[in-house]
Amino acid sequence: MAGITYIKGDATCPQAKGAKIICHVCNDIGGWGRGFVLAVSRRWKEPEVEYRKWHAAGTAGEFSLGAVQFVQVEPYIWVANMIGQRGVNTGSSGPPIRYEAIAACLQQVAVKSWELGASVHMPRIGCGLAGGDWSKIEPLIEEHLVGSGIPVTVYDFE
Numbered sequence: 001m002a003g004i005t006y007i008k009g010d011a012t013c014p015q016a017k018g019a020k021i022i023c024h025v026c027n028d029i030g031g032w033g034r035g036f037v038l039a040v041s042r043r044w045k046e047p048e049v050e051y052r053k054w055h056a057a058g059t060a061g062e063f064s065l066g067a068v069q070f071v072q073v074e075p076y077i078w079v080a081n082m083i084g085q086r087g088v089n090t091g092s093s094g095p096p097i098r099y100e101a102i103a104a105c106l107q108q109v110a111v112k113s114w115e116l117g118a119s120v121h122m123p124r125i126g127c128g129l130a131g132g133d134w135s136k137i138e139p140l141i142e143e144h145l146v147g148s149g150i151p152v153t154v155y156d157f158e
Helices: 036-043 046-061 099-116 134-144
Strands: 004-008 020-027 068-074 077-085 119-122 152-156
Touching: 004 134, 020 036, 020 099, 036 046, 046 068, 046 077, 068 099, 077 099, 099 119, 099 134
Parallel strands: 004 152, 020 077, 020 119, 119 152
Antiparallel strands: 068 077
16 A cells, blocks of 8 residues: 655646546535635636535535535546535634544545546645644545555645
């Protein structure tokens, strides 16, 4: 089992051949406008447009914590909008990150990755505005993606 590859760079420009999935964490209240999503929106408009439609559809569109929306943005690139945070503010329940939702999302990413024969690319998901702890997220990536034989690259923006 190879493990996670860490590189310096931009996760919206995945460094690999073949099909690629770019994962990022979204909130469950329809907010899109801070953090990594800004880099996604600068590169492609579709992930934000589809996320907003998905949020507007609500539970009828299966918009909820732990859900994933895959948006194809180029012939070999998909963006995974993963609902892994409750709201946007730290409150009495702690930061917005929901680790169980991240785990559920990564399970779905693994299935899609196998369907597409895709590698997975991401920033340090859940560790920015969501307030997550990488020491809790990294094992989830190792369990659900790397443990399934899926190549994963994590990008630290320069």
